[in-house]
Amino acid sequence: MKAPPRQGPLRVLGVAGYDSFLRAAGKIARIFADGGAEVEFALLSTRQDQISESQVRAEALPFPIHPHQMDTLLADGLLERYDVVLLALEGASSRNFFLRLAELGDDRPLVVSFYPGIVLRYPFDGLSSRSPADVLWLNSDEDLASYREMCASFGVSADNASVFGIPHLLSRIERSGAADGPVVFFEQTVIPRAIEDRTFLASGLIDLARRHPDRQVIVKPRHRVEDFTLHKARVHIEPLISDLAAGSGGMPRNLTISHEPASALLARASLCLTISSTVAIEAVNAGVPTAIIGDFGAHDDSGIHYFYGSNLIRCMAMIDPAEPPVVDPQWARRRVVDPLPTAPQAVARVTSAAQQARNEPLPPIRVSPLYFSSERQADLLAKHGPDRISSRSYQNDSKPRKKRKRGLARFWR
Numbered sequence: 001m002k003a004p005p006r007q008g009p010l011r012v013l014g015v016a017g018y019d020s021f022l023r024a025a026g027k028i029a030r031i032f033a034d035g036g037a038e039v040e041f042a043l044l045s046t047r048q049d050q051i052s053e054s055q056v057r058a059e060a061l062p063f064p065i066h067p068h069q070m071d072t073l074l075a076d077g078l079l080e081r082y083d084v085v086l087l088a089l090e091g092a093s094s095r096n097f098f099l100r101l102a103e104l105g106d107d108r109p110l111v112v113s114f115y116p117g118i119v120l121r122y123p124f125d126g127l128s129s130r131s132p133a134d135v136l137w138l139n140s141d142e143d144l145a146s147y148r149e150m151c152a153s154f155g156v157s158a159d160n161a162s163v164f165g166i167p168h169l170l171s172r173i174e175r176s177g178a179a180d181g182p183v184v185f186f187e188q189t190v191i192p193r194a195i196e197d198r199t200f201l202a203s204g205l206i207d208l209a210r211r212h213p214d215r216q217v218i219v220k221p222r223h224r225v226e227d228f229t230l231h232k233a234r235v236h237i238e239p240l241i242s243d244l245a246a247g248s249g250g251m252p253r254n255l256t257i258s259h260e261p262a263s264a265l266l267a268r269a270s271l272c273l274t275i276s277s278t279v280a281i282e283a284v285n286a287g288v289p290t291a292i293i294g295d296f297g298a299h300d301d302s303g304i305h306y307f308y309g310s311n312l313i314r315c316m317a318m319i320d321p322a323e324p325p326v327v328d329p330q331w332a333r334r335r336v337v338d339p340l341p342t343a344p345q346a347v348a349r350v351t352s353a354a355q356q357a358r359n360e361p362l363p364p365i366r367v368s369p370l371y372f373s374s375e376r377q378a379d380l381l382a383k384h385g386p387d388r389i390s391s392r393s394y395q396n397d398s399k400p401r402k403k404r405k406r407g408l409a410r411f412w413r
Helices: 019-034 053-059 091-104 123-130 141-154 195-211 237-246 262-268 279-286 329-335 343-357 374-383 386-391 408-412
Strands: 011-016 038-045 065-069 084-088 110-114 135-138 161-163 183-186 217-220 255-257 271-274 290-293
Touching: 011 019, 019 038, 019 053, 019 084, 019 343, 084 343, 091 110, 091 123, 091 386, 110 343, 123 141, 135 141, 135 343, 141 161, 141 329, 183 262, 195 217, 195 237, 195 255, 217 237, 217 262, 237 255, 262 279, 271 279, 279 290, 374 386
Parallel strands: 011 038, 011 084, 038 065, 084 110, 110 135, 135 161, 183 217, 183 271, 217 255, 271 290
Antiparallel strands: none
16 A cells, blocks of 8 residues: 655755765755755665764765665665655666666655766766756766757656756855965865876975975865775875975975865965865865876876867876966856755745655656666666666676787787
8 A cells, every 4th residue: 555645844865975976965965955845864875894983974975874785775665755855876876776676666755866076988878877866967068968869869858867066066165275385185085096197196295385385385185095986096105205305305384184074275375286186176166277298198097088179188297386377167057066056946846846856756767868778777687786876897708718828918908
């Protein structure tokens, strides 16, 4: 027997698994809470060493947080308690969630999916993974155009998508920095990935501090050595810088490592340095001079393509804190969408749709054809569970590999 319609305040469940996803979902959840909704969070475990207790505490979310695995989150009856799910998951977990949610039919909450930051790699993988959501919030007009083009090519509607902006911009940065304030470099865990490239990067930061001894240079690691994030670095930048400096004359007095929040560092920075981090968008939005490090070339894996046309890309040897790059205003209008003015209206639309769904059930989740055709879906589900399908582990070749011939080929691994 179907449960009677829910009464009382809207019930919202945020679902996140990594620090940046939790942070983004928390900013949006606060808007729902300000409108009278009751908010809880499900901290979704998808792997070991995913998020530490200190990282969760650092977010200081004013909402109850419950640990879950995908099996318990999608257990019978749990999601029926909520009107809205704020889904802040990476692509594979999003696919897993929607594959399982599709089995619940129309007895389900309204699902809002969004990105915690800019789309750096595999944009259509990410878009298709989130496409079954009732509401899909995207970062920019260019992302929306890409989504519509993809949907049209498969003959499906793209009406669930709209431009929201990057959730991290919901918090204003109050600038207190001066022109001679610190240069702050914001690290990414796997950009660049290779140890030699990361060593070059660390050496360049040491050299930057030595070239400008009167300017403080701050390195902001993506996370502390003992913490975690979505991607795992081969070598953490903090000990790498310490070791390199010790072997080349010692750590410059004006070079420091900081684990302060990015917003606090940007507030007083005279120059933001990174390769392709979302923090660059936060900096541009706050009026902080920004340079994108271009020493590692034009490669899709680095995400630097997001900044093509920005006039911000510089090699490290060219960076002069006294003469920072000036962002191209046309690029900024296309790529830096501030959600603060329009977020309350976007949340109000979701609230209205969720209230309506209390009396008019939502249609079942549909993953075909952007995940795969209905025929391929049936074939996969008959052979594999949603975990293997969503992670695509079924694609791994189970046949024994041929032994690699020794010789010159080994130098190209």
